[in-house]
Amino acid sequence: GLSGVGDLIATCQSPLSRxxxxxxxxxxxxxxxxxxxxxKTTSEGVKSCAPLLELARKYSVEMPITEQVVNVIHHGKSPYEVLQAFMARSTRSETGPRERD
Structure with missing residues (x-):
């Protein structure tokens, strides 16, 4: 709902966001x-991104942004490297039916 949007905006924009x-x-x-x-504090995103990706994979949900966040945080990739990998993905519809791998 509306409070979720507010939380998302604050997380992305506020200089106080961990x-x-x-x-x-x-x-x-x-x-x-x-x-x-x-x-000098804990960021919930650092702790939650890998389990989130694991759960998404369990249910065959693609989460390419989360995958690249995990690559930076837990696999030592640079933001530049993951941006290149992300942008190299093939384009396809995200709103219509999709074929399963």
């Missing part, structure tokens, strides 16, 4: 360890 702050630090080239040390 998730956004971690993302800014990662974008500046810090490792996840350095970013967490700099914030």
């Amino acid at each position: 998730n956004r702050t971690i993302g800014v630090y990662l974008g500046e080239g810090m490792s996840i360890e350095q970013a967490e040390a700099a914030t």
